[in-house]
Amino acid sequence: MLLTIDVGNTQTVIGVFRGEELVDHWRIGTDSRRTADELALTFQGFLALQGMSFERQITGVVVASVVPALTHTLRDMTERYFHFPPVIVEPGVRTGVPILTDNPKEVGADRIANALAAFHLYGGPAIVVDFGTSTNFDVVSERGEFLGGALAPGVEISIDALAARGAQLRKVEIVRPRSVIGKNTVECLQSGILYGFAGQIDGILERMIKELGGSVKVIATGGLAPLIIAESSLVDVHDPWLTLVGLRLVYEKNSGPASPSSASS
Numbered sequence: 001m002l003l004t005i006d007v008g009n010t011q012t013v014i015g016v017f018r019g020e021e022l023v024d025h026w027r028i029g030t031d032s033r034r035t036a037d038e039l040a041l042t043f044q045g046f047l048a049l050q051g052m053s054f055e056r057q058i059t060g061v062v063v064a065s066v067v068p069a070l071t072h073t074l075r076d077m078t079e080r081y082f083h084f085p086p087v088i089v090e091p092g093v094r095t096g097v098p099i100l101t102d103n104p105k106e107v108g109a110d111r112i113a114n115a116l117a118a119f120h121l122y123g124g125p126a127i128v129v130d131f132g133t134s135t136n137f138d139v140v141s142e143r144g145e146f147l148g149g150a151l152a153p154g155v156e157i158s159i160d161a162l163a164a165r166g167a168q169l170r171k172v173e174i175v176r177p178r179s180v181i182g183k184n185t186v187e188c189l190q191s192g193i194l195y196g197f198a199g200q201i202d203g204i205l206e207r208m209i210k211e212l213g214g215s216v217k218v219i220a221t222g223g224l225a226p227l228i229i230a231e232s233s234l235v236d237v238h239d240p241w242l243t244l245v246g247l248r249l250v251y252e253k254n255s256g257p258a259s260p261s262s263a264s265s
Helices: 036-049 068-081 109-122 155-165 185-212 225-229 242-255 260-264
Strands: 002-007 011-018 021-029 060-065 126-131 134-140 146-153 217-221
Touching: 002 068, 002 242, 011 036, 011 242, 021 036, 021 242, 036 068, 060 068, 060 109, 060 242, 109 126, 109 134, 109 146, 109 217, 109 242, 126 185, 126 225, 126 242, 134 185, 146 155, 146 185, 155 185, 185 225, 217 225, 217 242
Parallel strands: 002 060, 126 217
Antiparallel strands: 002 011, 011 021, 126 134, 134 146
């Protein structure tokens, strides 16, 4: 089975694939201070809860990371506990995604995985809206090329900044208020955050779709996507595990499919 690890600035998403099937998935807080041993223990615990063997069933590991310290740690963990090197989405690794930006090396590994999975599953042109620490717009051409995109402040860091800088404001649960016109501070904050981000998403998408011309598939992913996409008029699909699928595809391009038969060993 294949262990896929998507390390973001705020959260790390872990998935296990048996062939093309996503068997299970977990989400933990990203902490660059974690050691290889701590991460191994964490992954071992998740797998054991589902009756899977850390030692016997994992035949491959693939990593996308935007936190360099954890990239190194995960490389060490894989080599120490699995005795083979991981596939890391970085320059020199085959992805099958032509990157048509000014500096391809600066494009985040998660964005490349998103582009690959979006084109594989939905074709192109496509736009992936990834709701994480930042809200990423990843644009894929009709030929599967990564064209670029946009980066906007994410929902959580915007809420944190508002609460930190506003003396009478605080963090609130993001749910739909009774109406757009809030009747108290909590509802006003909920309205501004929910409809403000939905408007931002649709505004950027509308301009991107116009630039691309023609029909474009819009896919939302990321942990915070469900908060916003219900209010969006331009998001076509919610695919919460898109990045993990992209990592599986990268692994297969570099090492071949993980052996499903290992699940019974």
